Amino acid sequence: MEISENAEEILEKLWICSQERGQNFIELESLNLDKESPEVLELLDMDNIDLNSDSKITLKHEGYFNAKNVVRRHRLAERLLVDVLDKKEGVHKSACEFEHILHDGVDDKVCVLLGHPRTCPHGNPIPKGECCKKGEKEVSSIVQPLSELKLNQKGKIAYFEIQDNEKLQKLMSMGILPGMPVTLVQSYPSYVFDLDQTRYAVDKEMADYIFVRVENK
Structure with missing residues (x-):
């Protein structure tokens, strides 16, 4: 099932908090959302997040992998915009719009095109995909x-x-x-x-x- 863009934004924020900032949860209030918000209900229904009685949300097993892919697509989109399309202004906003089309293997093709970059233009790590693992030996020479x-x-x-x-x-x-x-x-x-x-x-x-x-x- 395809995840909506608003729900993907929640997953992206949860990934950054849990994997890069050492925080295990996000409070719904900080996202200007409540328990009945459509994107929250969507992620609960898809078993991507857990919501406790204090309105704190955390990533579940399936949500972890979906969040990783969202972050990967966004940061690859930023690299593509900067390195190939020579776009320097408004990169984050443009990448937010562009990342949603990097599905079904397109993200791996972009990753190969860019030479499997390790970080986005802002220096944040790009989660590895299968193409990176398969191509590590080749990339070292390219x-x-x-x-x-x-x-x-x-x-x-x-x-x-x-x-x-x-x-x-x-x-x-x-x-x-x-x-x-x-x-x-x-x-x-x-x-x-x-x-x-x-x-x-x-x-x-x-x-x-x-x-x-x-x-x-």
Whole structure:
């Protein structure tokens, strides 16, 4: 049975609270909902959540997997919008609208296209799908940190795996953006690379943050 968009939003919030913030429940009042709200009744009927007498909701076994998939689709949608469609403004809202079409294996196809990214543009982890588990060996040779490229190896910036917003802004202010062609020309004492006819140098920490979809081994 397909879950409504409003119900999926509840699952997404429950996942973030339980898996990323260490909270086991959400109070209905904080969601501006009550026990008779359609999306709450829907999730109860589908055995996705548990609702106690204090109006606190928690994820059940089935809800855990559905919530994981909702979060995965949303964060993949954000990566797609930023990395491929070059959308920088209003990414979260657009991803909320876009994530609902990434069903029935479409999310895995997008994940493969993006090189199985580990984090969304905001640095939050993207839950792994089956495609990630099957493709881990292949991905290690296709998408690599800049620090692991061989000299003169070429590729395109795939994504940044970084949660420090200040460091992320530093990379972007330098003009280093997903989708741009890159060639590593030096790896010691700093990592020097050519990007769009400009040469840059970064330390290993920064080079570890920049993931590249390589074109040749």
